Amino acid sequence: MSLNIVVMAAGKGTRMKSSLPKVLHKLAGRALLRHVLANTASLQADARIVITGHGADQVEAAIGGEGVRFVRQEPQLGTGHAIQQTVPALTAGGSTLILSGDTPLISTATTRALVEACGGERLVLLTIEYADPTGYGRIVRDGEQVKAIVEHKDASDEQRRLRECYTGIMAAPTEALKRWVGQLDNKNAQGEYYLTDIVAMAVAEGVPVVGVKTADETEVLGVNSPSQLAHLERRFQLVQAEALMTAGVRLADPSRFDLRGTLHCGKDVEIDVNCVFEGEVTLGDGVRIGANCVIRNATIGAGARIHEFTHIDGEAAGASVGEGALIGPFARLRPGAKLGAEVHIGNFVEVKNSTLAKGAKANHLAYLGDATVGERVNYGAGSITANYDGANKHRTTIGADVHVGSNCVLVAPVTLGDGATIGGGSTITKDVEPGGLAVARGRQTVISGWSRPKKVK
Ligand code: UD1
Ligand code: CA
Numbered sequence: 001m002s003l004n005i006v007v008m009a010a011g012k013g014t015r016m017k018s019s020l021p022k023v024l025h026k027l028a029g030r031a032l033l034r035h036v037l038a039n040t041a042s043l044q045a046d047a048r049i050v051i052t053g054h055g056a057d058q059v060e061a062a063i064g065g066e067g068v069r070f071v072r073q074e075p076q077l078g079t080g081h082a083i084q085q086t087v088p089a090l091t092a093g094g095s096t097l098i099l100s101g102d103t104p105l106i107s108t109a110t111t112r113a114l115v116e117a118c119g120g121e122r123l124v125l126l127t128i129e130y131a132d133p134t135g136y137g138r139i140v141r142d143g144e145q146v147k148a149i150v151e152h153k154d155a156s157d158e159q160r161r162l163r164e165c166y167t168g169i170m171a172a173p174t175e176a177l178k179r180w181v182g183q184l185d186n187k188n189a190q191g192e193y194y195l196t197d198i199v200a201m202a203v204a205e206g207v208p209v210v211g212v213k214t215a216d217e218t219e220v221l222g223v224n225s226p227s228q229l230a231h232l233e234r235r236f237q238l239v240q241a242e243a244l245m246t247a248g249v250r251l252a253d254p255s256r257f258d259l260r261g262t263l264h265c266g267k268d269v270e271i272d273v274n275c276v277f278e279g280e281v282t283l284g285d286g287v288r289i290g291a292n293c294v295i296r297n298a299t300i301g302a303g304a305r306i307h308e309f310t311h312i313d314g315e316a317a318g319a320s321v322g323e324g325a326l327i328g329p330f331a332r333l334r335p336g337a338k339l340g341a342e343v344h345i346g347n348f349v350e351v352k353n354s355t356l357a358k359g360a361k362a363n364h365l366a367y368l369g370d371a372t373v374g375e376r377v378n379y380g381a382g383s384i385t386a387n388y389d390g391a392n393k394h395r396t397t398i399g400a401d402v403h404v405g406s407n408c409v410l411v412a413p414v415t416l417g418d419g420a421t422i423g424g425g426s427t428i429t430k431d432v433e434p435g436g437l438a439v440a441r442g443r444q445t446v447i448s449g450w451s452r453p454k455k456v457k
Contacts, residue, residue: 001120002094004174005045007036008082009101010053010073015225021055022223023101024062027233028240029260029278032223033059035104037066040111046091050101051082078192079168080184087178094120096177098195100168103222105236110219111169114212118171122208123199125149126169128220129213136165137196139211146209149196153189164213166196167220176207252291266302279314290329298333301325301341312337322358340375354385357400369393370412374400380424382407399434 013022023033030038033050040048048066052059053073060070073085083098090096095118097111110126117124125146127139137149138159149166150159172180180198188194202209214220218239223229234255241254249265251257256273263277266285276294283289284302293306297314300306300321307328312319317335321327325343336353339345343356346363354371362368364381370393371385383404385396394412398404402416405424416422417434426440 002046002091002174003044003115004047004049004086004090004094004096005040005043005099006049006051006083006086006090006096007033007068007099007101008051008079008168009033009059010051010056010076010082011102012054012076013102013224016229017226021059023059024055025223025229026260027104027223027229028236028258031062032104033063033101034066036099036101036106037063037068039104039106039108040097040099042108043097043112043115045097046094047089049086049089051085053082078186078190079195080181080193080197083177083195084181084184084193087181090174090178092174094174095171096174097171098169100222102224103168103220105219105221105232106169107216107219110214110216114169114171117210117212118173120173122210123173123176123202124171124210124212125199126167126220127164127211127213128167128215128217129163130165131163133160133163133165138162139164139166141211146199146211147203148200151188151190151194151196164211167214168222169220170195172198173207176202176205261296272308284323293328307331317353368396371396371398371410373398374402374418376400377402377404379404380406380408384409386411 009023016022024031027035048068050068050070051073052070053076056072069089071086071089073082095115097115099106114124114126135152137151138155139146140148140150140159180201184193184197186193199209218235221232223232237258238254240259241251241257245251248267250270252272258276261279264282266283268286269283270288272289272291274292275289278296280297281295282299284300286303287300289306290308292308293310295312298312298319301323303323304321304325310328310331312333315335319333319337321339322341322343324341325339327345330347331345332350334352337351338355340356340358342359344361344363345351348365349362350367352369354368356373357375359375360373360377362379366379367384369385369387377398386409387393396410396412397415399416399418401419404422407425408422409427411429414428415431417432419435420432421437422428423439426438428438428440432438
């Protein structure tokens with residue numbers, strides 16, 4: 001049986017008070033509308049339709065290429081009017097699942113259950129009981145039988161006391177849906193074409209109407225304002241945190257944890273407070289992450305320790321930290337940082353597009369950019385690779401067991417052979433042979449009994 005998935009995303013989102021269309025605002029680092037599409041991606045749909053209107057160009061540019069078809073609704077005359085625009089695009093027969101682009105956390109299981117209950121024959125409404133139902137469409141029942149949805153603004157005092165509300169999510173028999181939306185009018189308090197009026201039409205035609213109640217508020221909460229967005233974000237973060245803890249990850253405080261992407265964790269991983277994980281992050285067995293770290297698109301090897309206030313951002317190239325490495329506090333790893341086992345990167349050290357072999361150490365105030373660093377290298381405090389000549393980037397190659405003293409400048413391209421030693425304060429512009437000592441700085445001069453200048457009175 002055919003299935004259409006329609007996501008309504010044409011509304012203005014006035015209360016966001018933003019120039020960005022509401023459905024492009026981000027929850028856990030991902031646009032609201034993308035969550036809806038991702039959560040229904042595994043349903044075998046013949047057509048996926050997103051209804052756009054306000055900020056249509058922006059929405060279509062941001063979401064295109066996900067196998068969705070866009071149908072424009074201009075002007076926006078209500079949810080029923082929105083569905084009217086999709087009629088020519090709906091695959092005939094079967095069922096149509098209708099979702100809202102501003103209700104991001106609807107689950108795959110719930111949407112699948114709605115489609116199954118519909119079976120191309122029944123009108124299935126997802127409902128929920130709210131302690132405070134103000135603003136929502138109320139489900140009017142006669143005994144168990146659903147009779148209608150009445151919008152809050154059109155409801156009588158008695159109807160406003162009903163606590164069962166329509167979530168904005170339904171599954172309808174496609175052919176009947178097409179017929180019903182063609183018969184809607186806008187004679188109501190808001191002068192809009194209400195999709196919810198099709199319920200009374202179904203009842204009048206004798207089509208079975210099923211109200212499916214969900215107990216999970218999080219999956220049906222919509223986003224209308226920055227406050228609702230922030231509250232839903234926190235709920236979703238708690239859901240993600242619980243799932244990680246169930247898998248054995250030890251979070252110091254699940255209410256101070258943020259995941260904006262995917263986090264894969266081995267056994268005995270510990271994460272202290274206020275860490276943010278973005279994109280794809282993998283933490284091996286026994287990894288410990290100190291407080292206040294931000295880690296994006298990176299892989300951290302087993303037993304590695306990431307100390308407090310470390311920033312790791314692999315961007316597109318990725319960054320990796322080897323087993324048993326010690327990083328931070330206050331370290332910065334950038335795209336293409338590939339650190340081997342037992343590497344030590346200390347405070348205020350920046351590493352970009354560089355490979356460090358096993359046991360290499362850069363413990364204080366240093367920069368390694370476009371460098372290849374051998375095993376057991378000791379890279380002194382305050383030393384930098386001068387990798388950029390103002391036009392091009394060049395590589396620095398440092399052999400195994402090299403000792404770079406403090407405050408050195410390695411002007412790339414340059415190669416330091418295995419076991420070489422670089423005197424502190426040197427500016428190295430030429431290659432150094434294996435085992436050699438290079439010192440490139442002014443010789444020290446001492447004048448005995450020096451008398452300092454005195455202040456003129
Ligand atoms: C709607 C329901 C209400 C339900 C509530 C749940 C109607 C008439 N009412 O009300 O019963 O309790 O959702 O949140 O359907 N949209 C368009 N085009 C339009 C108008 C809206 O695409 O012309 C989209 C919006 O972008 C949004 C969705 O439809 O994604 C819901 O619209 P909204 O205005 O938020 O409906 P509510 O008044 O909240
Ligand atoms: Ca709404």
